[in-house]
Amino acid sequence: MSDLPELRLRELASDLDEAFVLRLAPLFADFELPAWRQRQTCVRGVRAALTERMEQAGHEACLLIAENMQGVTIGFLSLSLTRDYFSGQRQAHLNELAVAPEHQRQGYGRALLREAERWAGLRNCRALSLNVFPGNEAARRLYAGAGYQVDLLRLARPL
Numbered sequence: 001m002s003d004l005p006e007l008r009l010r011e012l013a014s015d016l017d018e019a020f021v022l023r024l025a026p027l028f029a030d031f032e033l034p035a036w037r038q039r040q041t042c043v044r045g046v047r048a049a050l051t052e053r054m055e056q057a058g059h060e061a062c063l064l065i066a067e068n069m070q071g072v073t074i075g076f077l078s079l080s081l082t083r084d085y086f087s088g089q090r091q092a093h094l095n096e097l098a099v100a101p102e103h104q105r106q107g108y109g110r111a112l113l114r115e116a117e118r119w120a121g122l123r124n125c126r127a128l129s130l131n132v133f134p135g136n137e138a139a140r141r142l143y144a145g146a147g148y149q150v151d152l153l154r155l156a157r158p159l
Helices: 015-023 025-029 039-056 108-122 137-145
Strands: 008-011 061-067 073-083 090-099 128-130
Touching: 015 025, 015 039, 015 061, 015 073, 025 039, 025 090, 039 061, 039 090, 061 108, 073 108, 090 108, 108 128, 108 137
Parallel strands: 090 128
Antiparallel strands: 008 061, 061 073, 073 090
């Protein structure tokens, strides 16, 4: 028996779902960002990416709403199918995972990550990849605790 809370995942069903997803966009920049990153620019970029993902969800990608067993919307995740750059093997990429602030620190992040892995496994993926800012300590702890390790480091220099 798992110590994680139970979740139900479903596709977006209404404008309220879309508003919920977009309301969580600031969470993706609510930590120390690299010096050249502007918080508002990051939030705008996340909102634009989420809007595009909501419009393009289908066989190769999904954006799923997470509800607790009482039917309360607690978060969402977005995944897409891709290929490993080196091996060409099928893998999944976790584009976004978010838990509403009022539901954080209750195990829902771990439960959503478990569901992302299940989604990838059902599609015969060999790995699940993700990106995380160095300053997002909470997310990094979540992923490290679930066994995720650094695969590649992305470096940048503003010009």
